[in-house]
Amino acid sequence: xxxxxxxxxxxxxxxxxxxxxxxxxxxxxxxxxxxxxxxxxxxxxxxxxxxxxxxxxxxxxxxxxxxxxxxxxxxxxxxxxxxxxxxxxxxxxxxxxxxxxxxxxxxxxxxxxxxxxxxxxxxxxxxxxxxxxxxxxxxxxxxxxxxxxxxxxxxxxxxxxxxxxxxxxxxxxxxxxxxxxxxxxxxxxxxxxxxxxxxxxxxxxxxxxxxxxxxxxxxxxxxxxxxxxxxxxxxxxxxxxxxxxxxxxxxxxxxxxxxxxxxxxxxxxxxxxxxxxxxxxxxxxxxxxxxxxxxxxxxxxxxxxxxxxxxxxxxxxxxxxxxxx
Amino acid sequence: xxxxxxxxxxxxxxxxxxxxxxxxxxxxxxxxxxxxxxxxxxxxxxxxxxxxxxxxxxxxxxxxxxxxxxxxxxxxxxxxxxxxxxxxxxxxxxxxxxxxxxxxxxxxxxxxxxxxxxxxxxxxxxxxxxxxxxxxxxxxxxxxxxxxxxxxxxxxxxxxxxxxxxxxxxxxxxxxxxxxxxxxxxxxxxxxxxxxxxxxxxxxxxxxxxxxxxxxxxxxxxxxxxxxxxxxxxxxxxxxxxxxxxxxxxxxxxxxxxxxxxxxxxxxxxxxxxxxxxxxxxxxxxx
Numbered sequence: 001x002x003x004x005x006x007x008x009x010x011x012x013x014x015x016x017x018x019x020x021x022x023x024x025x026x027x028x029x030x031x032x033x034x035x036x037x038x039x040x041x042x043x044x045x046x047x048x049x050x051x052x053x054x055x056x057x058x059x060x061x062x063x064x065x066x067x068x069x070x071x072x073x074x075x076x077x078x079x080x081x082x083x084x085x086x087x088x089x090x091x092x093x094x095x096x097x098x099x100x101x102x103x104x105x106x107x108x109x110x111x112x113x114x115x116x117x118x119x120x121x122x123x124x125x126x127x128x129x130x131x132x133x134x135x136x137x138x139x140x141x142x143x144x145x146x147x148x149x150x151x152x153x154x155x156x157x158x159x160x161x162x163x164x165x166x167x168x169x170x171x172x173x174x175x176x177x178x179x180x181x182x183x184x185x186x187x188x189x190x191x192x193x194x195x196x197x198x199x200x201x202x203x204x205x206x207x208x209x210x211x212x213x214x215x216x217x218x219x220x221x222x223x224x225x226x227x228x229x230x231x232x233x234x235x236x237x238x239x240x241x242x243x244x245x246x247x248x249x250x251x252x253x254x255x256x257x258x259x260x261x262x263x264x265x266x267x268x269x270x271x272x273x274x275x276x277x278x279x280x281x282x283x284x285x286x287x288x289x290x291x292x293x294x295x296x297x298x299x300x301x302x303x304x305x306x307x308x309x310x311x312x313x314x315x316x317x318x319x320x321x322x323x324x325x
Numbered sequence: 326x327x328x329x330x331x332x333x334x335x336x337x338x339x340x341x342x343x344x345x346x347x348x349x350x351x352x353x354x355x356x357x358x359x360x361x362x363x364x365x366x367x368x369x370x371x372x373x374x375x376x377x378x379x380x381x382x383x384x385x386x387x388x389x390x391x392x393x394x395x396x397x398x399x400x401x402x403x404x405x406x407x408x409x410x411x412x413x414x415x416x417x418x419x420x421x422x423x424x425x426x427x428x429x430x431x432x433x434x435x436x437x438x439x440x441x442x443x444x445x446x447x448x449x450x451x452x453x454x455x456x457x458x459x460x461x462x463x464x465x466x467x468x469x470x471x472x473x474x475x476x477x478x479x480x481x482x483x484x485x486x487x488x489x490x491x492x493x494x495x496x497x498x499x500x501x502x503x504x505x506x507x508x509x510x511x512x513x514x515x516x517x518x519x520x521x522x523x524x525x526x527x528x529x530x531x532x533x534x535x536x537x538x539x540x541x542x543x544x545x546x547x548x549x550x551x552x553x554x555x556x557x558x559x560x561x562x563x564x565x566x567x568x569x570x571x572x573x574x575x576x577x578x579x580x581x582x583x584x585x586x587x588x589x590x591x592x593x594x595x596x597x598x599x600x601x602x603x604x605x606x607x608x609x610x611x612x
Contacts, residue, residue, distance in 0.1 A: 208435065221405035
């Protein structure tokens with residue numbers, strides 16, 4: 001299944017490079033990628049190297065990050081319905097982006113990315129402070145995160161209603177899109193996400209023991225509070241990087257690990273690995289579809305994921321008779 | 326499997342105080358678990374025997390005193406290293422919904438795994454051996470949800486066996502099981518003991534405890550009332566002191582070990598038993 005999804009991913013990469021406002025034929029793509037400097041392909045070459053490829057990489061990284069973040073947060077909270085947004089990181093990122101645009105008048109990519117990352121970290125800090133007294137109990141973690149997300153979301157909505165100029169600027173960002181992102185942003189995101197995924201992989205065995213209850217986990221040599229804390233930081237970094245790069249994209253973090261568990265069972269190591277690849281497939285597919293179905297314009301990936309993914313998810317869940325809930 | 330030192334005790338509590346925030350359950354506990362013994366902890370509900378077991382397994386940090394495992398203070402050791410010498414099966418561990426038997430038991434290998442050593446052929450072999458020991462190897466692909474209570478308990482014992490430790494602590498492994506399955510689990514414990522492991526088990530049935538244990542420790546209100554061989558500990562006087570129950574102790578016709586026969590009940594003409602003394606520290610301070 002991992003191999004199948006990687007093949008699908010490769011096909012999607014080809015589609016993603018070919019499809020767009022200026023379609024590029026398959027053999028032209030091959031020539032450009034293998035370094036042809038045929039003058040007839042010059043425009044196509046620029047389109048591919050500066051727009052399509054970076055955008056494709058971004059979709060893969062953001063999708064993979066959200067998938068892995070979901071897998072970890074669901075395992076750590078022992079809650080199959082948890083979404084990485086449950087620890088409030090996305091809401092924190094959104095608030096700071098809106099603040100930056102409406103109050104401080106920042107604009108452009110730097111504003112959204114920098115402020116988004118800052119907001120994610122601030123939210124993480126707040127949730128951590130609220131949860132440490134309970135030694136990161138999953139219940140307190142979810143309560144603190146949900147309450148924080150609600151409060152912060154309220155403030156964000158308030159700001160946007162009072163300031164219609166900011167609303168216009170932020171509108172596309174809050175939907176979650178991969179279009180028109182600065183290629184400069186990609187490499188920091190790739191680095192952060194890779195690092196976080198590696199740390200996630202390193203604690204996967206210990207996360208597996210958490211599923212057996214805190215006492216059993218401790219008896220198996222797991223430092224329970226420390227493992228949960230590391231997992232939450234990893235989730236925050238993954239979500240922060242994804243949100244800063246593409247805006248708050250929901251649903252991927254909920255549905256991807258669910259599908260991964262249907263295939264791989266409950267072992268967190270396999271769920272992480274599959275979520276990595278399923279997440280990339282889902283988001284890249286959504287981005288490509290968004291470029292096709294809206295005719296001359298584009299539909300944002302965040303919208304496509306929710307609109308197309310949700311019915312699929314419901315079908316999957318019903319087939320499982322919601323057993324795991 | 327066991328430590329390197331030659332001390333006669335596998336596990337020792339030295340002046341240990343244990344409890345929860347604002348409530349000490351055990352104060353100044355001194356307890357020695359002989360190496361290669363099958364030690365059974367008995368006592369009324371809430372007497373501190375489960376708390377003592379959790380303290381021995383470092384699930385609760387003592388507020389005073391120290392726990393010594395194979396000659397080393399466990400407070401100074403990495404918890405992963407301790408998990409390779411001592412395993413505890415809690416009273417009610419969580420079974421992840423629809424987990425398979427094989428996946429569950431594989432998690433017992435966690436103390437030996439890391440980022441670079443995720444799962445090896447050794448792990449696979451040890452998981453199968455652990456299941457074979459408890460007679461559940463044929464269940465390896467079933468989900469734990471669909472098993473009977475007795476099978477489930479044996480699968481959980483396989484999880485701690487996969488830890489490959491010399492010391493095994495089991496918190497009430499026979500609770501909720503019918504008599505046949507209680508005997509099945511205790512026979513399994515006896516076999517594990519005979520293979521050279523040190524067992525510390527909390528049990529409620531005194532007659533079964535006397536049959537299987539080499540050592541019995543009787544707890545009451547957070548302290549040790551009696552400790553020794555079954556015949557020394559299971560006496561009418563100790564049962565009266567620990568449980569507040571009048572009884573006769575006769576020789577088990579099959580094994581010769583002590584057999585506890587409670588006094589004639591009131592509806593058959595016996596005397597009313599004195600109400601059991603409150604054993605809980607909190608209860609005592611309240612009355």
